[in-house]
Amino acid sequence: MSDESFARLRRAxxxxxxxxxxxxxxxxxxxxxxxxxxxxxxxxVDQVRNAxxxxxxxxxxxxxxxxxxxxxAEIRATTRSAIDDLRxxxxxxxxxxxxxxxxxxxxxxxxxxxxxxxxxxxDLGFVAGSEAGLVRGIESIIPAGAEGDTVDAVRxxxxxxxxxxxxxxxxxxxxxxxxxxxxxGMRLPALPMVAIxxxxxxxxxxxxxxSGQLTALISTLREGVAYTETVAAGSASAPGPIVGSLxxxxxxxxxxxxxxxxxxRQLGRRSRSTVRRRGRR
Amino acid sequence: xxGFYGTDLAGTVATWVAALATIGVWSYLVGWRRLFVLMxxxxxxxxxxxxxxxxxxxxxxxxxxxxxxxxxxDRLLLIPALVLVLMLIAASxxxxxxxxxxxxxxxxxxxxxxxxxxxxxxxxxxxxxxxxTTSAAxxxxxxxxxxxxxxxxxxxxxxxxxxxxxLTTRAAGxxxxxxxxxxxxxxxxLVVSRLSLLVDRVAFLLGDWLTxxx
Numbered sequence: 001m002s003d004e005s006f007a008r009l010r011r012a013x014x015x016x017x018x019x020x021x022x023x024x025x026x027x028x029x030x031x032x033x034x035x036x037x038x039x040x041x042x043x044x045v046d047q048v049r050n051a052x053x054x055x056x057x058x059x060x061x062x063x064x065x066x067x068x069x070x071x072x073a074e075i076r077a078t079t080r081s082a083i084d085d086l087r088x089x090x091x092x093x094x095x096x097x098x099x100x101x102x103x104x105x106x107x108x109x110x111x112x113x114x115x116x117x118x119x120x121x122x123d124l125g126f127v128a129g130s131e132a133g134l135v136r137g138i139e140s141i142i143p144a145g146a147e148g149d150t151v152d153a154v155r156x157x158x159x160x161x162x163x164x165x166x167x168x169x170x171x172x173x174x175x176x177x178x179x180x181x182x183x184x185g186m187r188l189p190a191l192p193m194v195a196i197x198x199x200x201x202x203x204x205x206x207x208x209x210x211s212g213q214l215t216a217l218i219s220t221l222r223e224g225v226a227y228t229e230t231v232a233a234g235s236a237s238a239p240g241p242i243v244g245s246l247x248x249x250x251x252x253x254x255x256x257x258x259x260x261x262x263x264x265r266q267l268g269r270r271s272r273s274t275v276r277r278r279g280r281r
Numbered sequence: 282x283x284g285f286y287g288t289d290l291a292g293t294v295a296t297w298v299a300a301l302a303t304i305g306v307w308s309y310l311v312g313w314r315r316l317f318v319l320m321x322x323x324x325x326x327x328x329x330x331x332x333x334x335x336x337x338x339x340x341x342x343x344x345x346x347x348x349x350x351x352x353x354x355d356r357l358l359l360i361p362a363l364v365l366v367l368m369l370i371a372a373s374x375x376x377x378x379x380x381x382x383x384x385x386x387x388x389x390x391x392x393x394x395x396x397x398x399x400x401x402x403x404x405x406x407x408x409x410x411x412x413x414t415t416s417a418a419x420x421x422x423x424x425x426x427x428x429x430x431x432x433x434x435x436x437x438x439x440x441x442x443x444x445x446x447x448l449t450t451r452a453a454g455x456x457x458x459x460x461x462x463x464x465x466x467x468x469x470x471l472v473v474s475r476l477s478l479l480v481d482r483v484a485f486l487l488g489d490w491l492t493x494x495x
Contacts, residue, residue, distance in 0.1 A: 071474065200471050210410060
């Protein structure tokens with residue numbers, strides 16, 4: 001091995017060791033008990049479950065699927081659990097996307113449901129125009145040629161977003177729950193809006209939950225795991241893999257180690273420069 | 282299993298491609314930039330192709346071309362829309378003066394929606410929510426007052442360059458530190474989020490690809 005390759009491997013060693021540790025932790029995750037990733041605070045979970053539980057029989061629910069390809073893995077299990085939860089309450093589902101990325105994920109999820117033998121939500125397709133498209137959707141959201149009982153029910157209700165009893169917003173990309181609150185919430189204030197979002201959106205969306213502009217919100221990994229576990233306990237279908245608690249613990253310990261190492265290095269530099277300054281005097 | 286890939290040949294090929302792409306991106310860790318750059322090009326190419334297909338299949342044809350062909354008399358407003366789309370397509374050949382108004386309409390329209398929504402849907406309701414509105418007996422009154430104070434201090438931190446006294450300067454300094462604390466907490470959230478994505482990828486390689494993780 002040349003010196004350059006060896007130096008390259010040495011530089012990459014911490015990252016490779018972390019990957020190896022995560023792989024081992026993932027393999028051991030199922031066999032080690034006592035670690036719980038689910039949030040012990042169930043208030044957010046209860047809010048979502050109440051919002052879904054309060055829906056009337058045969059309620060029309062719009063899944064606004066605008067997740068981000070990079071972060072969808074974080075909310076995938078929560079989203080699938082929410083869809084299962086809605087189905088278990090007899091909701092009639094329709095799916096729409098306002099971003100190209102969201103459309104790609106929505107199509108993949110519909111394919112997955114079809115493969116699993118589940119009834120896929122009615123496809124309302126992709127609506128272009130970002131915020132303008134959202135506002136247009138309030139008047140009309142059904143694409144030309146769409147048919148079926150759910151579509152007929154939406155047409156009877158006016159054909160727009162207002163025909164739905166609830167919107168479940170799968171956030172992550174440019175058109176997030178914030179866009180829904182700003183564009184749709186102000187025009188349809190009685191429409192309950194529930195959001196599922198990756199953790200990085202939590203500081204942005206939490207104020208809307210506190211002000212009542214969002215009915216319910218799940219926006220951290222621990223809340224998502226708590227919700228998934230709660231729904232999975234009464235459901236026959238599986239939401240897919242949930243992030244293991246042991247690899248998360250290993251990763252967080254590694255992150256803390258990096259932080260501590262950086263802090264000690266900084267302290268060391270400061271003390272050395274102080275000693276040098278005193279020496280000069 | 283994340284459930285996105287079936288067990289048929291197409292699903293198996295997709296799993297292998299996804300696994301090799303993941304390893305290709307991670308190869309950057311050991312300094313193999315060529316493979317990483319190749320993956321970047323692959324992503325950019327696929328994304329561009331997908332966007333073009335989406336625009337044609339789900340927007341231009343069903344929402345513009347078909348209504349114009351089937352019911353031209355009822356869709357007169359779509360004719361100027363068609364002209365605008367054609368002008369944007371031919372933007373590289375047309376003079377700038379002809380294309381600029383079209384781009385201005387596009388950008389101006391979107392900005393108006395975003396700005397209007399931000400003021401009416403976020404700024405005003407959030408100001409109202411930040412004000413203590415409950416009665417003095419409310420157990421949450423203290424929290425609301427603290428929230429109002431923090432909001433005010435952070436807003437003061439944004440008074441860059443404006444003339445201000447010593448008290449305001451100190452309050453802005455406190456607001457700046459509160460802002461830094463908030464950003465730090467947000468970065469903490471971000472670390473947890475990104476870590477969960479990395480763990481998911483590792484689980485994908487072990488579960489979906491190598492099938493050693495159940």
